[in-house]
Structures are given as structure tokens and as C-alpha cells.
Amino acid sequence: MNQIKIFSPATVANVSCGFDVLGFCLDTVGDEMIIRKTVEKGIKITKIDGFDLPLETKKNVAGVAALAIYEDAKPDCGFEIEIYKKIKPGSGIGSSSASASGVVFAINELLGKPYNKTQLSDFAMKGEAVASGSEHADNIAPGIFGGFTLVKSNQPLKILELPTPSNLYATLIHPQIEVKTAEARNILPKNIPMQDAITQWSNVGSLVHALHTNDYPLLGEALQDVIVEPHRSKLIPHYNEVKKAAISNGALGSGISGSGPSIFSLSEGIETAKKVEQAIQEVYTKTGIEFYTFTSKINAEGIKILSSE
Amino acid sequence: MNQIKIFSPATVANVSCGFDVLGFCLDTVGDEMIIRKTVEKGIKITKIDGFDLPLETKKNVAGVAALAIYEDAKPDCGFEIEIYKKIKPGSGIGSSSASASGVVFAINELLGKPYNKTQLSDFAMKGEAVASGSEHADNIAPGIFGGFTLVKSNQPLKILELPTPSNLYATLIHPQIEVKTAEARNILPKNIPMQDAITQWSNVGSLVHALHTNDYPLLGEALQDVIVEPHRSKLIPHYNEVKKAAISNGALGSGISGSGPSIFSLSEGIETAKKVEQAIQEVYTKTGIEFYTFTSKINAEGIKILSSE
Numbered sequence: 001m002n003q004i005k006i007f008s009p010a011t012v013a014n015v016s017c018g019f020d021v022l023g024f025c026l027d028t029v030g031d032e033m034i035i036r037k038t039v040e041k042g043i044k045i046t047k048i049d050g051f052d053l054p055l056e057t058k059k060n061v062a063g064v065a066a067l068a069i070y071e072d073a074k075p076d077c078g079f080e081i082e083i084y085k086k087i088k089p090g091s092g093i094g095s096s097s098a099s100a101s102g103v104v105f106a107i108n109e110l111l112g113k114p115y116n117k118t119q120l121s122d123f124a125m126k127g128e129a130v131a132s133g134s135e136h137a138d139n140i141a142p143g144i145f146g147g148f149t150l151v152k153s154n155q156p157l158k159i160l161e162l163p164t165p166s167n168l169y170a171t172l173i174h175p176q177i178e179v180k181t182a183e184a185r186n187i188l189p190k191n192i193p194m195q196d197a198i199t200q201w202s203n204v205g206s207l208v209h210a211l212h213t214n215d216y217p218l219l220g221e222a223l224q225d226v227i228v229e230p231h232r233s234k235l236i237p238h239y240n241e242v243k244k245a246a247i248s249n250g251a252l253g254s255g256i257s258g259s260g261p262s263i264f265s266l267s268e269g270i271e272t273a274k275k276v277e278q279a280i281q282e283v284y285t286k287t288g289i290e291f292y293t294f295t296s297k298i299n300a301e302g303i304k305i306l307s308s309e
Numbered sequence: 310m311n312q313i314k315i316f317s318p319a320t321v322a323n324v325s326c327g328f329d330v331l332g333f334c335l336d337t338v339g340d341e342m343i344i345r346k347t348v349e350k351g352i353k354i355t356k357i358d359g360f361d362l363p364l365e366t367k368k369n370v371a372g373v374a375a376l377a378i379y380e381d382a383k384p385d386c387g388f389e390i391e392i393y394k395k396i397k398p399g400s401g402i403g404s405s406s407a408s409a410s411g412v413v414f415a416i417n418e419l420l421g422k423p424y425n426k427t428q429l430s431d432f433a434m435k436g437e438a439v440a441s442g443s444e445h446a447d448n449i450a451p452g453i454f455g456g457f458t459l460v461k462s463n464q465p466l467k468i469l470e471l472p473t474p475s476n477l478y479a480t481l482i483h484p485q486i487e488v489k490t491a492e493a494r495n496i497l498p499k500n501i502p503m504q505d506a507i508t509q510w511s512n513v514g515s516l517v518h519a520l521h522t523n524d525y526p527l528l529g530e531a532l533q534d535v536i537v538e539p540h541r542s543k544l545i546p547h548y549n550e551v552k553k554a555a556i557s558n559g560a561l562g563s564g565i566s567g568s569g570p571s572i573f574s575l576s577e578g579i580e581t582a583k584k585v586e587q588a589i590q591e592v593y594t595k596t597g598i599e600f601y602t603f604t605s606k607i608n609a610e611g612i613k614i615l616s617s618e
Contacts, residue, residue: 021511150514152530160518161529191500197536201510202330206461208517211471218469221461227506 008102059242065127094139100127146302169273184259223253317411374436403448409436455611532562567579
């Protein structure tokens with residue numbers, strides 16, 4: 001195999017109760033990348049389509065992630081990367097993670113799969129750090145493992161693959177405003193009330209139990225966030241209206257996707273998810289703020305190979 | 310049925326990472342109670358064997374719990390209660406909860422089971438509040454439901470039954486010192502660092518996943534407590550030595566049982582649990598502090614009927 005084309009999906013981190021540890025993988029939206037072996041050694045980004053991002057390897061999320069796996073593997077070749085960027089940077093659905101995860105997944109395939117998924121996540125986190133300033137796996141893990149994931153620990157990196165209920169669908173809205181990850185992190189308190197933390201870890205436990213037991217109503221009840229949402233929702237115009245519209249139209253729950261501004265909702269069944277999408281569109285159409293929405297199955301597979309030669 | 314004799318087991322609340330929400334049920338140690346229908350209306354405690362506790366209904370944990378179910382059911386009879394108390398009050402293994410849970414379980418049986426387990430837990434919590442000053446279900450729930458439980462919410466009360474790995478054993482040591490529940494609560498901070506809270510809810514999620522997947526090593530990794538243990542362990546002499554001895558002898562993990570002073574360890578297999586018990590005994594024998602230890606299967610059933618007539 002000398003060349004591979006992959007689809008690296010968007011992801012939702014935090015999932016209301018699981019700030020910094022939970023995430024799930026989307027299916028409808030994602031970056032496409034072509035990675036090709038080259039005789040010349042090193043990592044070269046030859047094309048970025050879609051958004052204006054640095055081509056210089058060490059300044060690019062995908063470049064830095066590619067270097068991490070490349071320098072570890074020390075192969076007898078180089079790689080060139082074409083990025084067809086579909087996930088808007090700063091949208092809150094794992095744009096930088098998709099680039100970082102996709103490239104390490106692809107290089108691993110081209111090298112004959114010497115690394116496992118946890119190792120790939122570790123390499124991808126090096127790239128993610130370029131965008132967010134620190135290494136986080138909460139968007140990386142669902143992209144590489146697929147489905148729902150829980151980051152048990154960062155050092156050493158340990159990722160748990162949670163079950164994915166088969167009839168679960170996500171609806172996303174991305175209001176076209178900018179929320180910087182760093183800003184979204186700075187708005188959070190360093191200390192939190194014990195009582196709120198207890199509520200949060202009870203919900204994390206309940207959510208994991210709900211995924212294992214296919215208990216959709218419990219999943220909805222667990223989608224609560226008393227820690228982060230009260231602060232970050234202020235950065236997202238009409239957040240509460242969107243959430244209210246989603247839930248009153250049958251969504252199990254809604255929350256901020258990653259550090260926002262995207263808002264996710266989860267629903268049982270595609271019909272409900274589509275109805276939720278329409279209700280959210282109605283809320284946002286009135287605001288005059290540009291936005292887009294989409295509905296997606298939870299992607300249990302993660303990154304996909306589109307073609308190889 | 311006019312009379313019932315039951316076994317109401319000791320329980321372990323918190324389970325390291327799950328302060329105020331997680332608990333599991335023991336099997337070896339528990340109170341016995343005889344509850345009998347009487348023509349005379351009302352609740353009467355006729356005998357308390359083992360420890361010096363108030364016979365007056367409204368001052369007794371079991372009495373208050375019994376009144377709660379009794380006043381709701383309004384039956385055409387009364388009940389008298391004999392308590393054979395085996396769990397030492399203040400030991401940290403749910404002594405007051407066992408009395409409260411046992412009596413409501415028994416009265417429900419004598420009434421023909423009109424209430425479900427969540428309703429029984431609600432009644433028992435009224436009794437528990439007499440001992441601890443507030444209504445908590447973290448020891449009540451594992452006694453009534455059996456196995457591992459997670460208190461999803463207190464209002465309304467919602468309890469999740471988690472799976473119990475079949476080869477899991479607990480080893481308990483009760484150092485004969487007094488730690489008052491109120492004191493153990495007051496020592497805790499009202500606010501906690503966000504980073505510690507994240508670690509805690511990652512561990513709660515991991516523990517629930519470990520129970521669902523029979524993953525004993527992961528269960529051990531999840532038995533961490535960065536929130537409560539650093540404070541409460543100071544109230545328990547030689548706590549760290551006990552923990553170290555348990556883990557170096559094969560225990561998956563150790564932690565404070567409830568608000569202490571009892572310390573629990575969990576092990577895969579009874580042989581390991583017994584070896585852990587011996588190692589802990591060796592640590593404590595040297596201290597000159599009185600103590601007792603026991604090893605128990607996790608009791609998936611909860612409260613048991615010993616006889617009825």
C-alpha cells in the first residue's frame with residue numbers, strides 16, 4: 001500500500017456530564033485526507049483544501065501528529081499529506097482532532113499497522129496540543145476508537161470503549177460564531193462545589209450504565225451538566241432556547257459540544273433526531289446568526305478507509 | 310404471614326471514587342431482626358440485643374423507618390420489632406442503614422409487598438436521617454437492592470442496580486476507634502479542585518464500565534479517591550499501611566468504608582481476599598489497637614428472609 005484516502009469524522013467531547021473524559025463519534029461530517037508514501041524522507045503537507053491553515057509541518061496539527069508517529073516508527077520513506085478540510089476550525093466538533101487522528105491512522109495503515117489505537121491516540125494528542133495548548137484525548141479517542149469513549153487517564157493514556165446503542169442519533173447545530181478553546185477553558189472555575197461534583201459523577205456513572213443497558217431514558221437523565229454548562233453556555237447565543245426546543249421535540253438531552261459553540265442533542269431514532277433538527281433550525285433562523293445543522297448516526301467504527309492503492 | 314425473621318447485611322458506601330453515590334452489599338456480617346404483626350396499632354421495639362440503643366420508637370433508626378412505611382401504608386394492625394444487632398454502630402459499614410432497611414423490608418413482606426425497592430429505600434432513608442442528620446441512600450440502596458448500586462439522584466430517589474462480578478470478594482477491617490459520621494463529614498472541603506473532580510468522575514465511569522465487563526484490573530484502577538481519602542484517612546490510624554499491605558498482597562484496591570473507620574479491600578477470588586485479610590491483621594496486631602476483620606462475598610441479593618410464619 002502506497003497511498004490511502006481516509007474519512008476522519010467529527011466528534012463530540014464532554015457529552016454534558018463527562019467534561020474532559022467522555023466523547024462520541026459522528027458519521028455525517030468529517031475531513032478527508034490522502035496520505036502517500038514518498039521516497040524523500042520527512043513529512044510534507046502538499047495541499048489543504050477548504051480552510052486557510054498553515055502548510056508548514058511543525059505549525060500544522062496534522063503535521064505535528066504525523067511527525068510524532070513518523071519519528072517513533074523511523075520508516076525508510078517519507079509521507080505527503082493532502083487535507084480536504086470539511087470540519088470548520090473552532091466549531092467545537094473536533095476539527096483539529098480529526099486532522100491529527102486521521103493522519104496518524106493513515107500512516108499506521110501505510111506502515112502495516114505496527115501501533116494499537118491507544119498508541120495512535122498518543123501520537124494524535126501531540127498534534128491536538130498545537131491547537132488547544134494542551135494534550136487532550138477527549139476528541140481524539142472517539143475518532144480513533146469510534147462510538148462512545150471514556151478517557152480513564154491521560155498519563156499513561158488509557159481509553160475505554162463504551163457500548164453504542166444502535167438506535168442513537170445526534171443532531172448538531174453550529175452557530176457561525178467563534179469561541180476559542182482557550183477562552184472557553186479560562187471561563188471555567190478552578191474550584192467547584194463538592195455537591196455539584198457529586199451530581200456530575202453520579203451522572204457519569206449513570207451514563208455509562210445507560211450505554212451498557214440500552215436505557216435511552218436514563219441516558220437522557222444523565223445528560224446533565226451542572227459544572228461547565230452554566231459558564232460556557234453564556235458564550236453561545238440562544239443556547240437555552242435551542243436546548244428547550246430540542247428536548248420539547250423529543251431529544252433525550254442536549255449540551256455543549258466540546259468547548260462550543262456547537263450544540264449537540266441525542267435522540268432515539270432518526271425520525272426524532274430529524275424533528276429535533278427542524279425545531280433547532282426554527283429557533284436559529286429567527287436570530288439572524290448564520291448556522292448549519294446536521295443529523296448523524298453515532299459512528300461506532302470511527303475513522304474509515306475510503307480507498308487505498 | 311404474621312412474623313418474619315430477616316438478615317440485614319452490612320454495606321460499604323462510597324467505594325473510593327463514588328462518594329455519596331456508590332455502594333455494595335456484604336454477606337458475612339449483618340443484623341438479624343424479627344418483626345411481628347400485633348393487634349395493637351403502632352410500632353413498638355420490644356428488644357434490642359447486642360448494643361445499647363434507644364428502645365423509644367421515634368429515637369431509634371429502625372423505629373423511625375418503620376413509622377415511615379407504617380404511616381404510608383396505614384394497615385389494620387401494628388408491628389413489634391426485635392433487633393439482634395451485630396453491626397457495631399459507628400463502624401462505617403452501614404450499621405444504622407441495616408436497621409432502617411431491614412425493618413422496612415420486613416414490614417413490606419408482612420403487608421404482602423405493596424412497595425417496590427425504591428419506595429422501601431425512601432422509607433429507610435427517614436430512619437437513616439436519625440443517625441446521620443441527613444437522608445442518604447448510599448448504604449440503604451445496596452442493602453435493599455443487593456450487589457453494587459449507584460444513587461442517580463436523591464430527589465426523586467433513583468437507584469441503579471449495577472452488575473456484580475461473581476468472583477469478587479471484600480475484606481473489611483474495623484479498627485475499634487470511633488469516627489462520628491458528622492465529624493467525618495465536617496472534615497471535608499465544601500469546594501474541590503476541578504482537576505480532582507475530573508479524575509473522580511473518570512474513575513466512577515471506569516468502575517461502572519468495569520462492573521459491566523467483568524474487568525477486574527480496571528476495577529482496581531478505578532478504586533482511587535483523590536477527593537475524600539486525603540482528608541478522612543487522617544482519622545484512621547495506620548490507614549496507609551493497611552492499604553499498602555492489602556494491595557501488595559493482591560487486592561484490587563482499598564478504601565475507606567463509608568465515613569470510616571472501617572477499611573474495605575476488594576479482591577478477585579476468595580483465596581486472595583483471605584490472604585489480604587491476614588496481611589491486614591498483621592499490620593494491625595502490631596498497633597495495639599483492638600480490631601476485627603472479616604472477608605465476604607459481594608451479596609448480590611441484599612436483605613434475606615431467614616424464616617417466616
